[in-house]
Amino acid sequence: MLNLVLFGPPGAGKGTQSEKLIRKYNLVHLSTGDLLRSQIAAGTELGLRAKQLMDQGLLVPDEVVIGMIDNKLRENQAAQGFIFDGFPRTVLQAEALDQLLSLYKAPITIMVALVVNDEELIRRLLKRGETSGRPDDRDEATARRRVSVYNKETMPVADYYGQQGKFAAIDGIGEIDDIFQTICQKIEESR
Numbered sequence: 441m442l443n444l445v446l447f448g449p450p451g452a453g454k455g456t457q458s459e460k461l462i463r464k465y466n467l468v469h470l471s472t473g474d475l476l477r478s479q480i481a482a483g484t485e486l487g488l489r490a491k492q493l494m495d496q497g498l499l500v501p502d503e504v505v506i507g508m509i510d511n512k513l514r515e516n517q518a519a520q521g522f523i524f525d526g527f528p529r530t531v532l533q534a535e536a537l538d539q540l541l542s543l544y545k546a547p548i549t550i551m552v553a554l555v556v557n558d559e560e561l562i563r564r565l566l567k568r569g570e571t572s573g574r575p576d577d578r579d580e581a582t583a584r585r586r587v588s589v590y591n592k593e594t595m596p597v598a599d600y601y602g603q604q605g606k607f608a609a610i611d612g613i614g615e616i617d618d619i620f621q622t623i624c625q626k627i628e629e630s631r
């Protein structure tokens with residue numbers, strides 16, 4: 441079993457690297473952002489409430505995303521492992537994830553953080569906004585708010601895994617394939 445948390449600010453490249461990692465390691469990809477966007481697309485009550493926060497660049501409540509992850513873990517009990525993308529985004533979410541995984545006796549193997557400076561992130565988010573149709577990528581003020589929410593609310597999650605000796609930071613600027621190789625190296629070192 442390999443349970444990877446792919447960590448990093450919005451626009452760091454978590455989605456891109458996740459696609460490559462799920463193929464190589466045969467993992468189930470759990471992206472809370474994607475799960476929330478499919479709730480929005482389906483027009484559910486949860487989606488409607490989440491959208492108001494997401495469009496402003498704010499986090500949705502912990503219990504909402506924890507509940508979604510709980511459901512997905514239950515649905516995928518035969519999985520060889522998971523890649524958590526965009527989750528946990530708060531220390532409370534990280535604690536809840538440890539609790540959920542303890543039921544399966546398969547703790548987090550490692551958290552790999554993609555490090556990208558704020559100005560490069562804003563550039564990438566605005567560029568993605570030209571084609572993604574994501575309201576939270578579209579304007580600079582919202583992109584900046586997301587980066588600052590990350591710095592305040594999500595950064596402490598790195599310490600949470602650091603204290604468990606399960607944290608590796610890597611440079612998120614460079615060729616996609618080079619970054620992928622570095623992530624794979626960190627995974628191999630950790631298992």
Ligand SMILES: Nc1ncnc2c1ncn2[C@@H]1O[C@H](COP(=O)(O)OP(=O)(O)O)[C@@H](O)[C@H]1O
Nearest residue numbers: 450451472473494497498499500505526527529
């Ligand atoms: N774990 C989470 N906790 C709270 N809110 C979340 C979480 N995951 C996603 N969201 C909401 O969805 C939005 C988009 O998330 P995501 O698609 O992961 O963005 P990105 O991949 O650009 O970092 C976030 O700004 C937030 O509003």
Ligand SMILES: [Mg+2]
Nearest residue numbers: 454455473526
């Ligand atoms: Mg993403």
